[in-house]
Each structure stands twice: as C-alpha cells, then as structure tokens.
Amino acid sequence: ILNVEQSPQSLHVQEGDSTNFTCSFPSSNFYALHWYRWETAKSPEALFVMTLNGDEKKKGRISATLNTKEGYSYLYIKGSQPEDSATYLCAFSGAGSYQLTFGKGTKLSVIP
Amino acid sequence: GAGVSQSPRYKVTKRGQDVALRCDPISGHVSLYWYRQALGQGPEFLTYFNYEAQQDKSGLPNDRFSAERPEGSISTLTIQRTEQRDSAMYRCASTLTSGKGEQYFGPGTRLTVT
16 A cells, blocks of 8 residues: 655645645655645646656746655645635656555645 | 536435446546545545556455446446445546546546435
8 A cells, every 4th residue: 555645734824925735655666746736626636747856846836846765745835825725635656557646635724 | 528527416326226427538538547535535546447448447445346438438437236335526537648647637426325
C-alpha cells in the first residue's frame, strides 16, 4: 500500500497571506506527482503534473516544487484570496502503474 | 461535450439491488479511470481502461464490482447486490493519452444504499 501524506489537514489564513503545504510520497519507483484543486460539490481540477526532480511549476499565484529523492512536494499560494478556498489534493503515480494514489488533501480556508 | 459527464448524478437504491453508473469521457480521450471517494477523502482508484481494454482492475473491492468500456468511449461501472458500505461518490476521469497525463474528472455519481 502506497503512503501519500498531506499536511496540514486544514489551514485557515487571512486574505493576502501567503501559505504553503506539503505532500510526501514514496521516493522509490517515482513517475509523476499531480496536484489537484477541489471545491466541494465540484470535480477535482488539475493544477500541475510534475515528473522531474527539482521541477518547479507556476500558474498565476500558485506554484509547486518537487523533490523526488526525498519524496516531497510543496504547493505555495502567494497572496491568498477567498476564491482560493478549496481542498488541495496531491496524487502519486509510480513507474509501471497507471494508478494515481491520492492523499487526503489540505483544506484551505481564506478569510476575507 | 466540453467535459467528462456522469449519470445519474444521484442514485438511491435499496440494499441488494444492482446499479449501473455511466461515464462519458471527453471526446477523443484514450484513457478512462474510475474512482470511489468517501466523504472528506481523496479519490481511491478502482479501475483503468486504455481504449476498450481494462488494463488494471486491482482497485475493485470485490467481485460485485465490474466495469466495461466496450467501444473505447462510454464506460459503465456496475455494482451487483449493493450493500450499505458501497455508499460513496463514484467519479470517473479521462486523459488524452495513455496512462499518465493530467486527469479530467467528471462531476461524480453520489450513490446511497439504504
């Protein structure tokens, strides 16, 4: 059983604050790490798919880094806005498998 | 269609009945996944199709669960003799190419077994 852990489980920040959270995953047999944004009552929406150690991806105020040797990825949100409130899910994909193993997510609430 | 669609969106059924959940992926998407999502949890893999071939069904919990994608497009997840523990959100997702890319999720079917 693959272990994909996300921390913290939930987070409350003030509008304008920057924040980050962590996804840890197995460092062996790595293929890709996915980040998804999920608003309750909607479908998860892909943010990033990262495959290379040291990779850094950015989409607007959201960015992510990847360390495959130590098995972690950080998601950063700069200048949080209320519309950033959502659950952020990471998912691990191993070499030779089509499965995505999801973490339980970090629920972000941005207080206006 | 613009995105992945699923039907029905909500299904309430009595214990012991069979249910069939439908997924219509984005047109042209090669791969299709089924997931089950419990409240407050991330999606849990059930099965994967590449075109019409079911290439991984290791996540199906038991033999009451089956899935098919006969023409490589629409897929059906069938649960026979439903039990209360089957109650969950069932989501499908599709990817443009085989296997590994960004997944596009459908809105899910909320199944409640009474």
